[in-house]
Amino acid sequence: MKYLHDIGDVVVVKSDLHTGIDYYMKSGSEAPIYNNVTEGMKKYAGKIVHITGHISGQYLIKEDDYRWVWTDDMFENVSDEECFCVSLL
Secondary structure (H helix, E strand, O other), X not given: OOOOOOOOOEEXXXXXXXXXXXXXXXXXXXXXXXXXXXXXHHHHOOOEXXXXXXXXXXXXXXXXXXXOOEOHHHEOOOOOOOOOOOOOO
């Protein structure tokens, strides 16, 4: 099964991540598996991150130095038609 996000994609981490909740993979080779958010992962909430790889059917991101694995449910659903801006200041 194809992953929802490919290596090199830029995604936004959900701003309302919570520990103790199951966040599922809805795509990829291991779906439907889940993972939980750690306290350390919460600092990326609402941030733009870069997908750098797949491991155990989940995602790795550049910004956390590949420390944690991430799932589809941990990222915002931004459609191709939706636009989001990043401040250059």
